[in-house]
Amino acid sequence: MRSFFYWGALLATTLVLSSCKTQMYPTVSKDQYYQIDGSIPADSSIINYYTPYKKQLEEEMDRVLGYSDQHLSRTRGAESLAGNFFADALLWKGQQLDPDVTMSFATKGGIRADLKAGNITVGGIFEMMPFENAITILTLTGKDVLRWAAFIAETGGQPTSGITLRIKDGQIDEFLIQGRPVDPDATYKLVTYDYLANGGDYVTVFDNVLARKDYPQRVREALIEYVSDLTKQGKHIQAQLDGRVEIIK
């Protein structure tokens, strides 16, 4: 009996119109889906089930890591407090992993939230960096470092640490790494994260890296460690707008 199955579909109204003739060519105009919103009462047994997890999660998210004296905001400007905090933490972690690292790089778009003044919690760091991106250290020629700096200049500044960059008319006016000019024939190590090293966020300048090392440490974990480390030293987060990236007229 399981000989041959004709595969068709029907919509109620179409069926009505066609049923006096044949069932063979029905159509469907719409899928059925359910929007899960507040009109559906929550199943209390499920809520009861995950409540202990939620409590544990909230305790962790509310865990205070450190303290910031000021609101670390993201701006579209050449540098921002949030961007400098983020890039400083990245450089700190990068230099722990490889002492030859001299600069760090993130993008404005990758920093997802400000950090409010006062207690810095795990949850706050999660909001700032919800992605699972992990640390990557790139070895670049001086020439490619200059291309990278040119990218930062063209895009009106990006979160970075370890460098000084003066931008004029979207181009490099002055560029120093750890206070020294770039030698186009030397090699440099830069810490960033996998997503950007892979060309994410329109970063196309890492197409010629001499070496790349991907680390399992997540950027978010690096931020948490950085704040915890400051706290251990009795310090608050004191990100500054220090003119590391500056647009001059």
Add this chain to the structure above:
Amino acid sequence: MEELKSLNRRTFIKQSFALGAVAAFGTLPLDVLATDKQVRLTILHTNDVHSRIEPFPLDGSRHQGLGGVARRSTLINSIRKTEKNVLLLDAGDMFQGTPYFNMFEGKLELELMSKLGYDAGTFGNHEFDNGIQGLAKHLHIANFPFLTANYDFTGTLLEGKTKEYLIIEKGGLRVGLTGVGIDVEGLVDPNSHRGMTYLDPIPVVNRVAKFLKEEKKCDLVICLSHLGYAYEDDKVSDLKLAASTRHVDIILGGHTHTFLDEPTRIKDLDGKEVWINQVGFAGIRLGRLDVVFNKATGKKNIVASQYTVDKQFDGLVNV
């Protein structure tokens, strides 16, 4: 089974009019279709739930207040009260997206899916975010199988822990299921999928679907897919998979977070329509496809309609 073979045409027409009459009021009481001559299978599906245990917070964001596994549970239970033959399926990326995953490594997602009574799932790329080891660690919690026909886990911790296919018997029907995942190269840290071999999903699905239809005599073949709905380049997608295979009836997709308001129908290599559906992400929607099997003629139809779960609908599901 024999008595189911005869179809009374008059009965059929009567049902059709009944159906149309109610449809005119703007709702579709699918019950009308279920008679002893017909068997209806109700397929419920999710994809890319991404650890969204609770609804999105009310913070002004785009999806605020939507989703939530406890509401999904209510909805599924209410559908199970009215429908005899329900399948609940997931097309991958259960994990990653809220701190629940970061903190509990996917354990809670698997526990809750088990409580909700999922029948099968497949792996999305984010299932590998804690590595094969991390995935293997909690996988035993799931009381349902994962179908990963194009991932070869031989020699890894996941060897033997997933299935190529599954046959579920519901209401006298044999439903064959398989599942395929995306090429994780470039999407997943190489350390996190080391040892796993990705196989081209098209020949794999062709082989498994043919086996399910011809050898295992399945009435319906469903492919769970985390390939993605469509791409601008040559990358294999659900649209491409459908057009390049035989014997697959339904593809329930994921990965691209595509909100399809209606399923896409694509002709397969035999010119037969394959239904492709995907319901966005984060458990904002629950997809439903009702497949009506006509025992007498061996025809099967998909009944679908659209309605949003709001207060008006509440009364309907609680009937």
